Every structure is written in C-alpha cells, then in structure tokens.
Amino acid sequence: xxxxIVLTEGFADWECALLMATARTELGLDVLIATPGxxxxxxxxxLHITPHxxxxxLAPAEFDALVLCGGSTWETAAAPNLTAMIHAFHGKDRxxxxxxxxxxxxxxxxILNEADHTGNSAESLSAVAGYRGHQHxxxxxxxxxxxxxxxxxxxxxxxxxxxxxxALGLGSAALDDYLSLYAKEHAVVPATR
Numbered sequence: 529x530x531x532x533i534v535l536t537e538g539f540a541d542w543e544c545a546l547l548m549a550t551a552r553t554e555l556g557l558d559v560l561i562a563t564p565g566x567x568x569x570x571x572x573x574x575l576h577i578t579p580h581x582x583x584x585x586l587a588p589a590e591f592d593a594l595v596l597c598g599g600s601t602w603e604t605a606a607a608p609n610l611t612a613m614i615h616a617f618h619g620k621d622r623x624x625x626x627x628x629x630x631x632x633x634x635x636x637x638x639i640l641n642e643a644d645h646t647g648n649s650a651e652s653l654s655a656v657a658g659y660r661g662h663q664h665x666x667x668x669x670x671x672x673x674x675x676x677x678x679x680x681x682x683x684x685x686x687x688x689x690x691x692x693x694x695a696l697g698l699g700s701a702a703l704d705d706y707l708s709l710y711a712k713e714h715a716v717v718p719a720t721r
Contacts, residue, residue, distance in 0.1 A: 537599070539569060539598070550707070560581060592623060623676045636656050642664070
C-alpha cells in the first residue's frame with residue numbers, strides 16, 4: 529500500500545508527522561512525499577524536505593491515498609491548483625485527505641460540496657470560490673471521515689491519522705489504542721495550582 533503526501537512551502541510539521549511515522553514503522557506502508565515542482569520545501573519549523581517526486585506525476589493507479597498537509601501556503605496566491613489531481617484520485621475511489629489549510633484545496637476542487645467535512649472553520653471554507661458545501665460542514669474538533677474522504681482542522685493530527693487508516697481499511701482496536709496514546713494529554717484537563 530502506498531501513500532502520497534503533498535507538502536508545500538511552509539507546511540505544518542505536526543499535521544502529517546504521526547501519519548507518516550505510523551504508516552512506515554507500524555504498518556509497513558510506502559510513504560512518498562510530493563511537492564509542487566518537485567522542489568525542496570521548508571516547514572514552519574524550519575525542516576527542509578527533499579521530495580521523492582513532483583505533484584504533477586502523482587497518479588491514482590500508483591497510490592492508495594492522496595494526503596494534503598496543511599500550512600501557510602494554502603491561504604495565499606502561491607497555493608498550487610491541485611483540482612485535477614484531487615478529482616483523479618477521488619474519481620478512482622482513492623482515499624483523499626486534507627488537514628488545516630489544505631481543506632481549502634479540497635473546497636476549491638468541489639469535492640466538499642456533496643460530502644460531510646470539517647476544517648479549521650466554516651468561515652475559511654466559505655471564502656473559497658466554488659465552495660457550496662456549507663450544509664455539509666461539521667463544526668467539530670476531531671477529523672471527519674465521509675467514505676474515502678477525510679478532513680480535519682490543524683489541531684486534529686491524531687484523529688486525522690486514525691481516520692485515514694480507517695478509510696484505507698487498516699483500522700483496528702489495537703491501532704486506535706496506539707493512536708489514542710498520542711491524544712491522551714487532551715483527555716484530562718489539568719488542575720490549576
């Protein structure tokens with residue numbers, strides 16, 4: 529099984545890190561990084577990533593999932609137009625996932641117009657030209673899976689990871705338990721002193 533993770537300049541380090549590490553080390557999946565133009569990108573935290581391939585070469589026949597990582601680029605004019613690629617993966621029933629600002633690319637493609645989804649906010653998606661999925665927006669802190677489509681706010685990387693694995697048919701109670709370890713700090717509100 530192969531995952532294509534799209535990173536852009538200024539990508540959010542934390543949003544796909546657990547997904548990539550768990551996919552490779554726990555599940556033995558191939559994880560390939562793609563960037564627009566195949567260029568090196570730098571994360572918000574200063575991490576330089578050399579991709580395996582450019583986004584324009586991503587083909588649904590070669591991957592089981594297309595994952596768009598969020599970051600600062602998605603809200604700018606420099607955001608890549610991945611509409612054709614998103615439609616190609618979605619049309620071939622591949623898992624398509626976007627977190628944080630990358631949900632803007634999903635909204636621009638139109639695939640959120642008829643599917644339940646979430647993101648950073650309803651307002652941010654409403655500003656996207658062509659977005660008509662207002663009635664399908666779910667305001668929730670966890671990632672949301674609607675068939676083979678997964679969306680999440682940037683604050684939900686753990687549930688984003690879990691929902692992608694479930695969409696791929698790899699979910700299990702053991703995997704949920706493993707992933708819940710990474711969200712454990714959010715289960716209890718610490719007492720103030």
